[in-house]
Amino acid sequence: MSERTQTRSPIIVADNLEKTFFRGRGRKAVQIPAVKPLSLTVEPGEFIGFLGPNGAGKSTTIKMLIGILEPSGGTVHVDGLIPAKHRVHLALRLGVVFGQRTQLWWDLPLLESYRLLKVMYRVNEADYRRQMETLVELLDLSSFWHTPVRQLSLGQRMRGELAAALLHRPKILVLDEPTIGLDVTAKSDVRRFLLRENRERRTTIVLTTHDMSDVEELCTRIVVINQGIKMFDGTVNHLEERTGALSALHVTFQTTPLWDAINLPGIEHLSSDDDRSVLLHYNRRQFTPPQILEQIREAGRIEDFRMEEPRLELIMRTLYEGDGRLGE
Amino acid sequence: MGILSGLRLYTAMARTTLQSRAIYRANFGLSLVFNSIMVTAELIVTLLLVHRVHGILGWNTAQVMLLFGMATTSGGTYRTFLSELSYFDKYLVNGEFDAVLTRPVPAWLAVAGRSVDPDQIGLVIEGMAIVAVSGTILGIFRLDAWLVIGELLAAVVSGTLIWMAMVTALAALGFWTTRVDTLQPMVLYGPQTAATFPLSVYPTDIRMLFYSIFPVAFGTYLPAMVILRKGPGAVMVLVSLFAAAAALALALRFWRFAVRHYTSTGT
Numbered sequence: 196m197s198e199r200t201q202t203r204s205p206i207i208v209a210d211n212l213e214k215t216f217f218r219g220r221g222r223k224a225v226q227i228p229a230v231k232p233l234s235l236t237v238e239p240g241e242f243i244g245f246l247g248p249n250g251a252g253k254s255t256t257i258k259m260l261i262g263i264l265e266p267s268g269g270t271v272h273v274d275g276l277i278p279a280k281h282r283v284h285l286a287l288r289l290g291v292v293f294g295q296r297t298q299l300w301w302d303l304p305l306l307e308s309y310r311l312l313k314v315m316y317r318v319n320e321a322d323y324r325r326q327m328e329t330l331v332e333l334l335d336l337s338s339f340w341h342t343p344v345r346q347l348s349l350g351q352r353m354r355g356e357l358a359a360a361l362l363h364r365p366k367i368l369v370l371d372e373p374t375i376g377l378d379v380t381a382k383s384d385v386r387r388f389l390l391r392e393n394r395e396r397r398t399t400i401v402l403t404t405h406d407m408s409d410v411e412e413l414c415t416r417i418v419v420i421n422q423g424i425k426m427f428d429g430t431v432n433h434l435e436e437r438t439g440a441l442s443a444l445h446v447t448f449q450t451t452p453l454w455d456a457i458n459l460p461g462i463e464h465l466s467s468d469d470d471r472s473v474l475l476h477y478n479r480r481q482f483t484p485p486q487i488l489e490q491i492r493e494a495g496r497i498e499d500f501r502m503e504e505p506r507l508e509l510i511m512r513t514l515y516e517g518d519g520r521l522g523e
Numbered sequence: 524m525g526i527l528s529g530l531r532l533y534t535a536m537a538r539t540t541l542q543s544r545a546i547y548r549a550n551f552g553l554s555l556v557f558n559s560i561m562v563t564a565e566l567i568v569t570l571l572l573v574h575r576v577h578g579i580l581g582w583n584t585a586q587v588m589l590l591f592g593m594a595t596t597s598g599g600t601y602r603t604f605l606s607e608l609s610y611f612d613k614y615l616v617n618g619e620f621d622a623v624l625t626r627p628v629p630a631w632l633a634v635a636g637r638s639v640d641p642d643q644i645g646l647v648i649e650g651m652a653i654v655a656v657s658g659t660i661l662g663i664f665r666l667d668a669w670l671v672i673g674e675l676l677a678a679v680v681s682g683t684l685i686w687m688a689m690v691t692a693l694a695a696l697g698f699w700t701t702r703v704d705t706l707q708p709m710v711l712y713g714p715q716t717a718a719t720f721p722l723s724v725y726p727t728d729i730r731m732l733f734y735s736i737f738p739v740a741f742g743t744y745l746p747a748m749v750i751l752r753k754g755p756g757a758v759m760v761l762v763s764l765f766a767a768a769a770a771l772a773l774a775l776r777f778w779r780f781a782v783r784h785y786t787s788t789g790t
Contacts, residue, residue, distance in 0.1 A: 265783050283628065
């Protein structure tokens with residue numbers, strides 16, 4: 196990646212970007228730092244995932260990048276423009292999708308929204324036709340082309356939103372939780388489309404999500420934000436190296452176990468659904484599942500156990516619950 | 524953004540808004556009837572009041588009726604074009620404004636584009652009817668009919684611009700306070716109702732407010748004085764137009780300042 200983009204200048208440069216909100220008035224006003232000085236450089240063509248728990252500052256950061264919010268401190272340049280200052284101009288080069296909020300006209304068929312967007316984004320007739328044809332085919336929009344948006348399923352609507360965001364062939368696509376609420380098929384449709392957009396058209400994509408499989412399948416790079424601080428910036432593999440190869444084992448005992456016997460060094464006892472089962476986190480490089488089962492035998496008779504798969508999810512949880520010890 | 528491309532954009536947005544409103548077409552007739560009942564009731568109360576005190580400081584019942592008609596017409600025109608801005612706080616509360624700001628369109632224009640509301644045209648028609656009736660009673664069209672009609676049109680334009688300015692400024696306040704709906708009766712409807720009476724009935728300091736912070740005088744009272752030949756020369760119609768345009772420009776400036784203080788909402 197770095198070799199390919201070396202000669203190009205970065206498309207997003209944030210330098211000590213900061214946002215503080217004020218709650219209340221006068222002397223009672225409370226400062227709430229939503230994003231603490233955060234620096235970030237994104238090269239053209241990157242697919243970058245913003246991760247963090249609710250309220251971590253992901254959306255606030257994104258909103259500063261697209262000019263919705265004015266930073267309290269620091270600077271940001273997106274494609275050479277200052278977002279809050281050149282918002283209208285920058286918007287012509289951006290595609291934005293908010294997963295939780297539609298950007299389409301609720302009572303009208305998709306077609307009508309696109310016709311208006313064509314005027315808004317100053318797309319000429321020929322480009323509009325060509326791009327629309329491609330999008331209709333790739334996102335399979337034709338079957339609900341004439342249906343009012345409010346009658347579409349969430350999956351159909353999201354495909355419609357993506358087409359709306361890409362009609363003017365933006366350089367940068369910003370997606371705030373695009374897969375939220377989608378079923379498995381719809382999710383994979385959306386992901387396949389995004390990958391193609393990124394790999395074939397080299398569109399820079401910035402994504403926030405809570406779905407770790409989004410990140411594993413799509414992102415070339417992840418940025419983890421917690422409490423307004425950037426805690427990690429790198430590839431998924433890189434993150435795994437830093438946090439250790441985390442795995443989880445879910446064990447159910449026949450009767451309530453002796454909890455003290457489960458307190459083993461190097462194994463984190465995370466949670467229990469009831470008084471008979473326990474979720475254990477361990478480092479794959481340190482232990483194997485049989486070793487662990489052997490060690491906790493003292494606690495009681497084991498009825499059942501299973502491995503928990505989503506690795507990144509675990510890593511994230513460790514990061515969020517930690518104190519930033521993985522920070523750079 | 525140039526005026527021409529802004530206008531093109533506005534037309535496209537307004538067209539889409541109209542299309543989406545057309546789905547609820549049944550509302551049109553209903554709000555027409557509802558509006559006309561409201562306006563008529565308000566007119567009757569006003570006229571009864573004036574009639575009982577045998578005119579207000581040299582303004583007879585028909586003259587007050589003309590004033591009322593002018594205020595109703597410009598109020599209706601503003602509502603037809605900028606209705607959403609009166610409820611703008613909803614954009615801020617539910618975060619809809621985020622979506623507005625992702626578009627390559629100045630925010631005010633984008634909100635205006637969603638604001639076209641043909642249901643309000645009824646108000647304009649009723650206002651014009653009241654002006655026509657009272658004007659005929661007063662005989663203002665007998666001499667220089669075209670000049671008077673021109674003056675009336677100019678007055679409606681200034682009245683509409685004043686409304687737009689005030690509602691824009693109020694909406695902009697919404698970026699700092701969520702209590703816009705409680706302010707609205709005081710700073711918007713209060714002055715507008717006040718303007719349906721000859722401003723000479725108010726004490727000087729209050730009257731001054733209507734020439735400055737709440738400049739409703741330029742929308743009704745001042746042009747009406749010209750039309751009724753009560754002293755000010757025709758040039759005051761132009762002065763009113765200019766003042767109204769300046770008020771809107773100022774309000775838009777305040778709006779742009781406010782947008783930069785937008786804090787969005789959490790998700």
